[in-house]
Amino acid sequence: MNLPDILFLYKYNYWANKKILAASAGVTQEQFTAPASFPFGGLRGTLVHLVDAERIWRVLFETRIVTEDQDLVATDFPTFESLEQKFREEEGLMRAYLARLSDEDMDSHLHYTASSGIQRDRIIWHCHVHLVNHGTQHRSEAAAILTDLGRSPGELDFTVFLNENKP
Numbered sequence: 001m002n003l004p005d006i007l008f009l010y011k012y013n014y015w016a017n018k019k020i021l022a023a024s025a026g027v028t029q030e031q032f033t034a035p036a037s038f039p040f041g042g043l044r045g046t047l048v049h050l051v052d053a054e055r056i057w058r059v060l061f062e063t064r065i066v067t068e069d070q071d072l073v074a075t076d077f078p079t080f081e082s083l084e085q086k087f088r089e090e091e092g093l094m095r096a097y098l099a100r101l102s103d104e105d106m107d108s109h110l111h112y113t114a115s116s117g118i119q120r121d122r123i124i125w126h127c128h129v130h131l132v133n134h135g136t137q138h139r140s141e142a143a144a145i146l147t148d149l150g151r152s153p154g155e156l157d158f159t160v161f162l163n164e165n166k167p
Helices: 003-024 029-033 043-063 080-099 124-148 158-164
Strands: 109-113 119-123
Touching: 003 043, 003 080, 003 124, 003 158, 029 043, 043 080, 043 109, 043 124, 109 124, 119 124
Parallel strands: none
Antiparallel strands: 109 119
């Protein structure tokens, strides 16, 4: 996979994030912090996990160091606005990282030790596809929460993105 393909996937990723964040902006403070039965709790916990995964992978790409022991904590984001700022910050940092890459980088290997102690050897473009796919899963959880709150983000499918964003 070449760099333009990866950049296009990230364009989708950030388009979908913006739809989730736009819908989330309309919830009350109580709804934002309310618990739910999803793996990372309610809306805030799910969104924190989403942005934290992007942060963890970006730091790993840049430094080859796993920082899962430094996870973001939901309570560090008392308001939606504070978390939305973290999304903007992390998107900017990831875009800056991606701007430094080449096609050759996509086929290179990422060697690291997972937090479990297991040695990993991953092809870089596989990691980027994983990260965008991971976001799709947790955005769908956030979308379900938002829909239950009467704030559906609308269609998040890749094909809808394609209709709105010609490659």
